[in-house]
Amino acid sequence: MPTIRVSADGDAALETRDVRVHYGAAEAIKGITMEIPKKRVVALIGPSGCGKSTLLRCFNRMNDLVPIAKVTGEVLFQGENLYADHVDPVEVRRRIGMVFQKPNPFPKSIYDNVAFGPRLYGRPADLDDIVERSLKQAALWDEVKDRLGHSALGLSGGQQQRLCIARALAVTPEVLLMDEPASALDPIATAKIEELIQQLVEHYTIVIVTHNMQQAARVSHYTAYLYLGELIEYDVTDTIFTAPNERHTEDYVTGRFG
Amino acid sequence: MSGKRRSLEAPPELVARRRRGKVFQALCLAATLVGVVTLVVLLADVLVDGVKWLSPTFFTEFPSRLPARAGIKSALYGTVWLMGLVALISFPIGVAAAVWLEEYAGKGWLRTAIQTNISNLAGVPSIVYGILGLAIFVRWMFALTGGRSVISGALTISLLVLPILIIAGQEAIRAVPNSIREASYGLGATKWQTVRHHVLPNAMPGILTGTILALSRAIGETAPLIMIGALTFIAFVPEGPRDQFTVLSIQVYNWVSRPQDDFRGLAAAAIIVLLALLLSMNALAIWLRNRYRKEW
Amino acid sequence: MSPADSVKASRHFDQELQELRELLLRMATRSEEQVRDALAAVKRRDAQAAQHSIERDREIDALELDIEERAINLLARRQPMATDLRTLVSTLKISNDLERVGDHAVNIAQCAKRLAEAVPLPNLSELDRMADVSTEMLRDAIAAFIDRDPDLARDVCRRDDQVDRYNDSVFRVMLAEMSRNSNAIVAALQMMLVARNLERIADLATNLGEDVIYIVEAKTVKHHADEIVSDMETEGEYDQ
Numbered sequence: 001m002p003t004i005r006v007s008a009d010g011d012a013a014l015e016t017r018d019v020r021v022h023y024g025a026a027e028a029i030k031g032i033t034m035e036i037p038k039k040r041v042v043a044l045i046g047p048s049g050c051g052k053s054t055l056l057r058c059f060n061r062m063n064d065l066v067p068i069a070k071v072t073g074e075v076l077f078q079g080e081n082l083y084a085d086h087v088d089p090v091e092v093r094r095r096i097g098m099v100f101q102k103p104n105p106f107p108k109s110i111y112d113n114v115a116f117g118p119r120l121y122g123r124p125a126d127l128d129d130i131v132e133r134s135l136k137q138a139a140l141w142d143e144v145k146d147r148l149g150h151s152a153l154g155l156s157g158g159q160q161q162r163l164c165i166a167r168a169l170a171v172t173p174e175v176l177l178m179d180e181p182a183s184a185l186d187p188i189a190t191a192k193i194e195e196l197i198q199q200l201v202e203h204y205t206i207v208i209v210t211h212n213m214q215q216a217a218r219v220s221h222y223t224a225y226l227y228l229g230e231l232i233e234y235d236v237t238d239t240i241f242t243a244p245n246e247r248h249t250e251d252y253v254t255g256r257f258g
Numbered sequence: 259m260s261g262k263r264r265s266l267e268a269p270p271e272l273v274a275r276r277r278r279g280k281v282f283q284a285l286c287l288a289a290t291l292v293g294v295v296t297l298v299v300l301l302a303d304v305l306v307d308g309v310k311w312l313s314p315t316f317f318t319e320f321p322s323r324l325p326a327r328a329g330i331k332s333a334l335y336g337t338v339w340l341m342g343l344v345a346l347i348s349f350p351i352g353v354a355a356a357v358w359l360e361e362y363a364g365k366g367w368l369r370t371a372i373q374t375n376i377s378n379l380a381g382v383p384s385i386v387y388g389i390l391g392l393a394i395f396v397r398w399m400f401a402l403t404g405g406r407s408v409i410s411g412a413l414t415i416s417l418l419v420l421p422i423l424i425i426a427g428q429e430a431i432r433a434v435p436n437s438i439r440e441a442s443y444g445l446g447a448t449k450w451q452t453v454r455h456h457v458l459p460n461a462m463p464g465i466l467t468g469t470i471l472a473l474s475r476a477i478g479e480t481a482p483l484i485m486i487g488a489l490t491f492i493a494f495v496p497e498g499p500r501d502q503f504t505v506l507s508i509q510v511y512n513w514v515s516r517p518q519d520d521f522r523g524l525a526a527a528a529i530i531v532l533l534a535l536l537l538s539m540n541a542l543a544i545w546l547r548n549r550y551r552k553e554w
Numbered sequence: 555m556s557p558a559d560s561v562k563a564s565r566h567f568d569q570e571l572q573e574l575r576e577l578l579l580r581m582a583t584r585s586e587e588q589v590r591d592a593l594a595a596v597k598r599r600d601a602q603a604a605q606h607s608i609e610r611d612r613e614i615d616a617l618e619l620d621i622e623e624r625a626i627n628l629l630a631r632r633q634p635m636a637t638d639l640r641t642l643v644s645t646l647k648i649s650n651d652l653e654r655v656g657d658h659a660v661n662i663a664q665c666a667k668r669l670a671e672a673v674p675l676p677n678l679s680e681l682d683r684m685a686d687v688s689t690e691m692l693r694d695a696i697a698a699f700i701d702r703d704p705d706l707a708r709d710v711c712r713r714d715d716q717v718d719r720y721n722d723s724v725f726r727v728m729l730a731e732m733s734r735n736s737n738a739i740v741a742a743l744q745m746m747l748v749a750r751n752l753e754r755i756a757d758l759a760t761n762l763g764e765d766v767i768y769i770v771e772a773k774t775v776k777h778h779a780d781e782i783v784s785d786m787e788t789e790g791e792y793d794q
Contacts, residue, residue: 060444062440062443062444065439065440065443067364067365090446090447090448091446093443093444093445093446094445094446097444097445098444100437100440100441100444102437104435104437104438104440104441105441106438106441106442106456107438107460116442116445116447116455117445117446120445120446120447120451164441167441167445168444168445171445171446213635214633217635241635241636241639242635242636242639242640242772243636243640243772244636250636250637253635253636254634254635254636254637254638255567255635
C-alpha cells in the first residue's frame with residue numbers, strides 16, 4: 001500500500017508510527033503509519049466509524065480527555081514524539097489547533113472569543129492587532145469589525161465556524177486540524193470555508209476529516225482512505241479519485257458502498 | 259353524496275381519545291389547584307391575623323411579656339446574621355465540591371461513594387444536624403465558636419443545606435455543553451483555566467438557583483437551631499459571630515405557644531416578615547442569575 | 555446520505571451506466587455495418603445500395619446526440635469518480651469517433667455511387683486487403699471495448715502501421731493505372747479516396763483502442779500503444 005514519500009515534497013509536519021487507539025477493549029485505530037507533509041491539505045475519508053476523527057484527535061492529544069482511550073505508538077511533530085513522558089499536552093494543543101464539526105463559539109463577545117487563546121498566556125500588549133489579524137485570516141473581519149463587542153452567538157452558522165477558525169489561528173499554531181468543519185453548514189457557507197482552507201494552506205499545514213468525498217476532492221492535496229481503523233490507501237488526491245489502487249478504495253469513492 | 263365520508267373530520271375513536279385527554283388535563287389542573295388554593299388560604303389567614311401588628315415598633319422592640327410592647331428586633335437581626343453567614347460558608351464550599359466532583363473526580367469508586375453519601379445526606383432529618391451541631395460546634399469547638407453562638411448555628415445550617423447546593427451545582431456544571439470545554443482545551447487551556455473561564459460562568463445561573471433553594475430551606479429551620487441552643491427570649495442583638503442569638507422561626511414558635519390570643523397575631527406578623535425576607539433573598543438571587551445570563 | 559440510500563442510488567446509477575454502454579455498443583455495431591455496406595457497394599458498384607447506406611447515417615448521428623446528452627447528465631448528477639469517471643469521459647470521446655467512422659463510411663458510399671458509371675479497374679487486391687485489415691481493426695476495437703480487453707486494444711493499435719503502408723501502395727498503384735489509361739482516371743481517383751477513408755477509419759479504430767486502455771488501466775497511450783504518455787496511478791507529487 002503506497003505511502004507518500006514526503007522527502008519528495010518537503011518536510012513532514014506530522015508523522016505517525018504504528019499508532020493504535022483502544023477504547024477500553026475495542027481497538028479503534030489498528031496501527032497506522034503515515035506522514036503529513038508541511039503546508040499541504042491532507043483529507044481523511046472513510047465511512048462512519050472508520051476512525052478518522054479518532055486519528056485526527058491523536059494529532060493534538062485530544063484523546064487524552066476520554067478516560068477509556070489508550071494511545072500507543074508514536075506521533076512525531078517536528079521530530080518530537082507527542083506522547084513522550086515529558087511532553088505537556090496543553091503545549092501541544094497550542095501548536096496544533098483544532099476546529100470542530102459543530103461551531104462552538106464561547107458565549108462571549110466576538111472579540112473575547114478570539115482573544116481567549118492569546119490571553120491564556122498572559123496579557124499581550126497587541127491583543128487588538130492579534131484579534132484583527134486572526135479575523136482577517138479567517139475572512140470574517142469585514143463582516144464583524146463594527147460589532148466586535150456583540151455576542152458571538154448572534155452570528156450565522158457559517159460565520160460562527162469562521163470565528164472558531166479565527167480563534168484557533170489567534171494562538172498561531174503550525175498545524176490546523178479540522179473535524180468535518182463544514183458538515184453543519186449550508187452549501188454557500190461550506191464553499192466559503194473551502195475557499196478559506198485553500199488560502200490558509202499557504203501558511204498552515206491542514207488535516208481535514210470529511211465524509212463528503214467531493215469536498216475532499218476539491219480541497220486536498222493528499223487523501224487517506226480509512227476503513228475500520230486501518231489505513232487502506234494514502235495517495236495524491238487526483239489518483240485516489242481517478243485511479244485508486246485498492247479495490248476497497250474504488251468501491252468507496254464510486255459510492256458502491258458507504 | 260351521502261355515501262362519501264368527509265375525509266378530514268375526526269373519526270369516533272379520535273373523539274374518545276380527545277375526551278380522555280381532557281379528563282386527564284382536568285385532573286392535573288385540580289391537583290395544581292389543591293396546592294395553590296391551600297397556599298392562598300394559608301397566606302390569607304396569616305395576613306389577616308398579622309398585618310395589624312406590623313408597626314414600626316414591631317421592628318425596633320425586643321420580645322416582651324406584654325404583647326403591645328413585643329417586637330422582633332433580636333430575631334430579625336439574628337435571622338439576617340444567620341443567613342449571611344450560611345451564604346458565606348456554604349456557597350464557596352458547595353461550589354468547590356461540585357466542581358471537584360464533576361471536573362476532577364473521575365469515575366472511580368471513590369467518587370461514587372462520595373456522590374451516594376451526599377445524596378443521602380440531602381434526606382437526613384434536620385434534627386440530626388442539630389445533634390451534630392451541638393456535639394461538634396457548640397461543645398467540641400467551644401473555644402472557636404463560643405458555644406451557643408450564631409456561628410455555631412450558621413455552621414450547623416450550612417451542613418444541612420450543603421448537599422442541596424452541591425447537587426444543584428453538579429447539575430448546573432453537567433449542563434454546560436462539552437463542546438465548550440473541548441473548544442477551550444483545543445486552544446491550549448489547562449483544566450483550571452477551562453473551569454474558571456467557561457464552566458463556572460456558564461454554570462452560574464444554575465448554581466445560583468441552587469443557592470436560592472438552599473437558603474429558602476435554611477431560613478425556615480427551627481429544630482436544629484433550638485438544639486444547638488439558640489435562645490428563645492433574648493433582649494439583645496448579635497454583635498459578632500460568637501454572640502448568642504435567636505431567629506424568626508424560633509420567635510414564631512415561642513409566641514405561638516403562649517396562651518394569649520394577641521401573641522398569635524404577633525406570630526402571624528413575624529411570619530409575614532419571614533416570608534418577606536425569603537422573597538427578597540429569592541429576588542436577589544434571581545437578579546444575580548439574570549445579570550450573569552445577560553452578559554452573553 | 556445513509557448507506558442504504560447510497561446503495562440504492564448506485565444501483566440506479568449502475569443501471570444508467572449499463573444503458574449508456576448498450577447505446578454505445580449499438581452505435582458501434584451500426585458504424586461497423588455502415589463501413590461494411592459501403593465497401594460492398596464499392597465492390598459491386600451498386601449506386602442504389604450506396605444511396606441507401608448514406609441515408610442510414612442519420613441513425614448514427616441521432617445515437618451520438620443521445621449518448622452525449624446522457625453522459626453529460628450523468629456527469630452533472632452523479633459526480634462519478636475513478637472507473638466511472640474514466641468510462642463516462644471516454645464514452646463521450648468514443649461516440650464522437652464512431653460518428654466520424656460513420657461519416658467516412660458515407661464518403662466511401664459516395665465513391666461507390668460515382669464508380670457506378672466508371673470503368674472497371676484491374677489491380678484492386680491491395681485495396682481489398684486494406685479494407686479487410688481496416689474493418690478487422692474496427693471490429694476488434696469494438697470487441698476490446700465489449701470485453702474490456704486492453705491487450706486486444708493494444709494489438710489493434712499496432713496494426714495501424716500496416717494500414718498506412720497499404721494506403722501508400724494503393725496510391726502508387728492507382729497513380730500507375732491513371733498514367734497508363736486516361737479513361738481510368740475517374741475510377742482510380744475514387745479508389746484513392748476509398749483508401750484514404752479506410753486509413754482514417756483505421757486511425758479511429760486505434761483511438762477506440764487507446765480509450766479502452768484508458769478506461770481499464772488508467773493509462774494514456776500514444777503511438778502504437780508502446781509509449782505511455784501518462785499513468786494516473788503513479789502521478790508525481792506536487793511542486794512546491
